[in-house]
Amino acid sequence: MVYSKVKLVSAILAAGLVAGCASTQSSEETSSSSGLPAWVMAPSSVVGEGALATTECVAANANMSILKARSTALAQAALVQQIQVSVQVMEETYQDMTENGNESGSGSTFTSVSKQVADQMLNGAIPERMDYLSGDMDGEGEKRYLCTMVVLAPEKNQQIFKQIIDKANRQMTPDNEALLYQEYRANRAADRLDQAMGR
Numbered sequence: 001m002v003y004s005k006v007k008l009v010s011a012i013l014a015a016g017l018v019a020g021c022a023s024t025q026s027s028e029e030t031s032s033s034s035g036l037p038a039w040v041m042a043p044s045s046v047v048g049e050g051a052l053a054t055t056e057c058v059a060a061n062a063n064m065s066i067l068k069a070r071s072t073a074l075a076q077a078a079l080v081q082q083i084q085v086s087v088q089v090m091e092e093t094y095q096d097m098t099e100n101g102n103e104s105g106s107g108s109t110f111t112s113v114s115k116q117v118a119d120q121m122l123n124g125a126i127p128e129r130m131d132y133l134s135g136d137m138d139g140e141g142e143k144r145y146l147c148t149m150v151v152l153a154p155e156k157n158q159q160i161f162k163q164i165i166d167k168a169n170r171q172m173t174p175d176n177e178a179l180l181y182q183e184y185r186a187n188r189a190a191d192r193l194d195q196a197m198g199r
Contacts, residue, residue: 036135036147043149050154050185053128054078057137057147067146072127075150079125080118083160086184087114093183097176113167121160125152157185 039046043053056074058067091110129149136142152160161184165177172180 036133036137039129039149040133040147043151047128047151048154050157052079052082052125052152052157053149054082055129055147055149057133057145060132060144060146064146068127068130068148071130071146071148072150075127075148076122076125079122079150079152080115083118084111084114086186087111087164089186090180090184093180094170094172097172110164110168110170114164117160117163117167121152121156121163125150125156 040055040057043055044051047053054075056071056078058071058074060067062070087110094110127148128151129147131147132144133147134142134144137145158181161181165172165180
């Protein structure tokens with residue numbers, strides 16, 4: 001009886017260890033072409049659903065405090081760009097709804113208020129990972145970089161959406177607001193951003 005309990009506890013501990021290793025491995029996996037970790041190459045793939053993430057790297061040619069400030073600022077600017085592209089997709093959906101007579105077309109466009117709201121909320125975007133890495137990011141040979149991944153938590157992302165809706169002063173039903181939120185979070189926005197940046 002004692003032997004079977006020991007086996008059971010050992011099996012549970014082993015399973016927990018394997019699960020723990022698997023969860024950390026996903027962010028450390030490297031891209032086959034660049035050799036850089038997933039948190040650098042595809043940051044959205046290593047954060048939870050509803051969160052926004054981006055990683056920016058700067059050449060390690062200054063002291064760490066300057067590099068940290070520069071890479072964080074670039075990553076935050078990239079988050080603003082992600083939000084704006086998401087809002088453009090959402091705006092197109094809203095235009096379809098107004099053309100079909102489902103909503104009122106009065107008020108500001110979501111796009112016109114999105115940058116202001118996103119800029120105000122960026123204090124909620126925190127650097128989650130930062131590290132010196134070596135790689136060929138610009139096609140000019142391997143160099144050393146400081147990379148920073150900035151994450152906007154799901155609740156902060158939802159707050160941004162709510163503020164954009166409020167500031168645009170568009171009247172809509174709760175169902176249509178929920179539909180727009182799904183469009184705002186949709187992968188189509190990320191795909192469009194990748195196309196715009198030539199990735």
